[in-house]
Amino acid sequence: MSGTPVTDALRILHLFPRLLGLNGESGNVEILRLRAEWRGLPVEITTYDGGAPQSFDDADLVFIGSGPVSAELLAHPLVVAIAPELKALAADGRPFLAIGAGFQLLGERITLEGGEVLEGAGVFPVTTRHGGTRVVGDFVLESPRLGPVVGFENRGSFVDVGPHGTLGRVVYGRGNTETPGEEGFWEDNLLGTHMHGPILANNPILADSLLDTARARRGLEYTTPDPGELRTIDERARHARGTIAAAPLSE
Amino acid sequence: MALRTTAAVLVGRAVRVAARLRGGGSAIPGNIALKIDPGFLERTIARIPDGVVAVSGSNGKSTTTNMLAAIIRAHGLKVFTNPSGGNLPQGIASALLSEVSTSGRLDSDIAILEVDEGYGTRLAELLKPRTVLLLNIQIDQLNRYHEPDRVAVMLGRVAAASTDGLILNREDNFLVDLDTRIPGRPGRAVSFFGGVPSLVDGASHGVASADRFGDVGAEPGSRPAAVEVIALDGARATLSIEAAALPAGSPVADAPAAQRTEIQVKLPARGMHYALDAAGAAAAARSVLGDRFRPELVSQALDSLETVYGRGELLEVDGEQIEIIMMKNPASLQLNLDSLESAPEQVFLAVDEGTPDPAWIYDIDFSALDHVDGITGSKAWQFAVRFGYLDIPVGSVDLDVRKALKEFLARPKPATGHKVMILNYEQMMLIRKILGFKELEGGGAA
């Protein structure tokens, strides 16, 4: 926290952990940190909850989580206030992981249930419409890049990602649209999804992919690429995905 | 009408007996009775002379309902109450079945009912509570209610139904000013319970109230408390109780400082949340009984209470005491973990789809554990991943509950303390059944 910053550390920017962290999503940041640190790459985490403007220029990886609509409305002006900085980071190839309300706020537009329209930060070329039936339950995707991606879905909104790439095809659950089809947004360094909670816990390959993008930009290496503790955890996560995918449930 | 009630009572009772013999499913008889006579619950409840007290909130409903019923009984009233967990209409109807006469009459002065927060609005219409006691709004069952704000709205409707008394936890972010956010009602007395700041702040994870965003009218702790926890020593607490409001026109009604009495009470186990439950029960009794309320009867009533099972309960299995920690929601798990004296020597964990999305385990401080011996239930692997990142060693993961349980129980008795099982509600029920404990929904000595 104090003293000279470690210059060869990977720097993670965690946006609005207080407002947007309802579903254990700070676990994603902890998982990113541990997966890098256990491989010998130090990590520095900066959090931003609004308030005095600060420079985000150092951020190698950006995370923003989800929250209830009340928190989303409060976070909205704070996100818009830093939109130019965030767009610059995205354009420069820094990886983003944005979940739920955070994903919506980093999009171009959100239409609320009452019809009001909020302008988003414009980092992701997507629009969100609140309303419709809420879906709550296990969520199973098939990603062309990663294979099965498994987690939990809890949303009352639809996302239009246009012709862009997605995280994967929906195998169980709803996904972006009324008709189950595709889930989330994933192109280049930008990953947004409504797979809530600690998505990286069940899907460590996603965490490693984000870390790899961040490391490549900085030219940072792992000293111990394959530590035993991660192998144990990843084996457990494989079982967790298998258990959910074998008998997915929803309300 | 009367015939229909009799039929509902008789059929419901027969089903109840059958269900008990099979060892479970106590809501079924109530469900059937309500199908035969849909007005059964509403009509029977409406005849209770002193009306209904509804107890709701995310956490501590059963414990507090149990405490309040005991306090009111100690004052000489005949109390009808619902057993732990039977807090939906069917559960309440089932409880009624065991106590009404075949004509549907209930021999009770007052009903003290635990009410599920999700059914609050419907139950408030049905039960027309005169008094409402609200305990807390915590991150609870998000898969079910989606957002704490929605729980706040639902509990606001329950609160708005109260005609005589509304008792609120002033330490809760949402409840501290709930009275100002619902329509007022002449004749409704609003009072608060809470704890002195040193105890509230000192509880290692506060009182785990859900964060509230925007539109904050009052800071938690800022309202004067009719009952305040002023000291905590193990499983004993000291409550400071303000004398009940004197009837209007009495000579000392405008005395400058309200008189306070200090009493000692026994809690079900260590923990500030239990002390707040006791304060809430005392404050509700004070509100209901008015000048009939005697603080010393609170101590007497709570001293004689048995623990409601599922929270710090000890089960005896083959002569060995096993402590059950129920993982109802993040707040209850955190508080129960915090109340462990030291890391248990032997720990077993069982969680299934009754906890559909255990994402919140990434917000829990598990430092009270230094290892876990066995994990089972369909969510076992997700917990194993969590413990991996926490560097908490895990002995074995086996989704076969019977096998995993058998293996854990076969371990030699720990050198200190007892075996600890951390279970979600569904696994607690299943494991009790496996171990041969019959009374599945009974719970909580009256």
Ligand SMILES: [Zn+2]
């Ligand atoms: Zn052990």
